[in-house]
Amino acid sequence: MEAEALRILIVDDEEELVSAVEERLNLRGFQAHGVTTGTAALEYLADKPCDVVLLDVKMPGLGGLEVIKRIKEEHPGLEVILLTGHGSAQDADRGMQLGAFDYVMKPVKIDVLVRLLLSAAERKDKGDV
């Protein structure tokens, strides 16, 4: 794990949030990258390897649910953790049905997030095997 840092893609329309989470994960030994739209995420995934996607559900333009659908189509092995606002449990359920690994409500405690990312990566590895 030390040898190979987990590659995380963070997708959220709030640029400041993206940059902070990105930096915090990097400080914890992840290799995180942030984008602010669903389209940018899909473009990034098209030519960059990635382990786990941290995806905001509510975004202008291409919404989180649309993005997860497309990810699952194009990169079936990729694990997705949804970021949801308060009171959008419906969206979270819908996301889970679409194959999300789990969902967390904003604001997220970094330890919880790290744990989730690790378990998601673990499942991805198993899936790979």
Next chain:
Amino acid sequence: MTNEVSLGPAPEGDQDLLVSQRRYRKMRIAAVLSVSIVAIVPLLIMTGVNAYQYQQALRTEVTGPLVRFAANGKQSLESFLSERLSALAMVVRERSYEELRDSRQLNRVLVNLRQAFGGFVDLGVIDEQGVQVSYAGPYELEGRSYSDYNWFHEVGVRGLYVSDVFMGYRNIPHFVIAIRQSTGAGSEFVLRATIDTDVINTLVGSLAVHGSGDAFLLNRENILQTASRLYGDVLQRCPLPPFPYSTQAELIETEDESGESLIASYAQIPRSPFTLVLLSPRSELHAGWLSLRQDVLIFLGISVLLTLAVVIGGSTYVVNRAREADLKRAALYHKMEYTNKMAAIGRLGAGVAHEINNPLAIITEKAGLLKDLVMLSEEMPPRDKLIGLVNSVLKSADRCGGITHRLLGFAKHMEVQRETIDLDVLLQEVLGFLEKEAVYRDIHVDFAFPEEPPAVVSDRGQLQQVFLNIVNNAFAAVEDGGHIQIGIQEVGKGAVAVSIADDGVGIPEESLSHIFDPFFTTKKGAGTGLGLSITYGIVQKLGGQVSVESKVGEGTCFTVTLPTGQAFP
């Protein structure tokens, strides 16, 4: 085809008016007046009719004797005169002219007449030329000529004459009776007698009705022929208007120069210039009436007071109950409005929570990063980096504060407060609640505001609620990617129209006329059906109107017209 429904002011809309004291005072006055009229007017009419009848009866009781006395008095006076005229006629038949020319014989006749009839003062015989040829009596009048006197000519024409009363030499009232007779020698003479009025005075005086009544004789010129209690002594002018000629006793109501109202009974005495007049002041009539009237008035007063007490008490009770009921209703309506507002806020809840969550998440992450940098890095992070992070936290905290402030300002319970409001600013505030939803659902909201939108004097909280209700409906009606257009337009003087148009599903014609009805909803299970009903009520209360046009599949347009009101200086 476009369906349109427009609703004008409805009386029940104005809750403030409903509970205002003035309205209930008016209601109470109306109730008291109407019931009082129904209860008291018949009472007044009946009392009036009764009183009138009683008054008539009393009147007859007073006037009856008056007429009777006048008739009797006239009879007596007529007899008195007839007697004396007959006596003179007998004298001239019994005695020859020659005998009567003899003063001694004439004296004897006078003595006889005095004894038989009384009242005779003197006697005189006047020849054809008007010269008094013999005289019996207290004065020296023999040889006096009456040829220039009117009465002498009158007796020549009519055969007999009764004079007005005059003051004689002794300054005692008298009158003269005269009769013409043939001398038997082809010429004529006149026998003239002066009559003392004592007897007449006594007779007339006795006719005066007890106490305040009056009785007197008048001649044709309205000169008193006997003393009057009211109008002075003999030969004074009587201030009453002349009486019409009648030998029957008549009754008239008249008044004298001093305005005193009188009831008069009168009769002309035939073959004389005299009119017998009996007077009774009207107050006499009233004496009996007054005590009756007092009783009637006391009875009437008590009845009216009792009726009024019951009516006022009853009306007050009923109006107070109505007022209590109205107040309860108003309170309920107020509560309902508040509930609706809270429901509207609840519907915004998700969006608002999301809106707050985003800056909160940023704060969490930035603060976390700050901690990470301190804890996880071996060296102190650079100063610029730290300040950047802290600024981010502060900015996000501000954002949160702004959102909660806006929501709290909106949720405040609405006491009606009038202030000058810029509608464009208010509409943008309202849309601020739905900004995120618009972004996520790609709904385009266009504002079509004039350069300087007119300000209105109105209640901010209530206007927010009105527009939030309508805009919420518009958001519910449009598909993702839909359009909502909000416009402000000045309509005529003193009014401004706010239109909120969407290109959503539209409202079917059959629903359109019901959308302002309470509990009418098309959102099966999702709505209370109160939103537009309350919107309607609030707009009414603010003095405006709300109308709607809609076509299924093309969209809906709500127009709220508000009075601009008196701008604050």
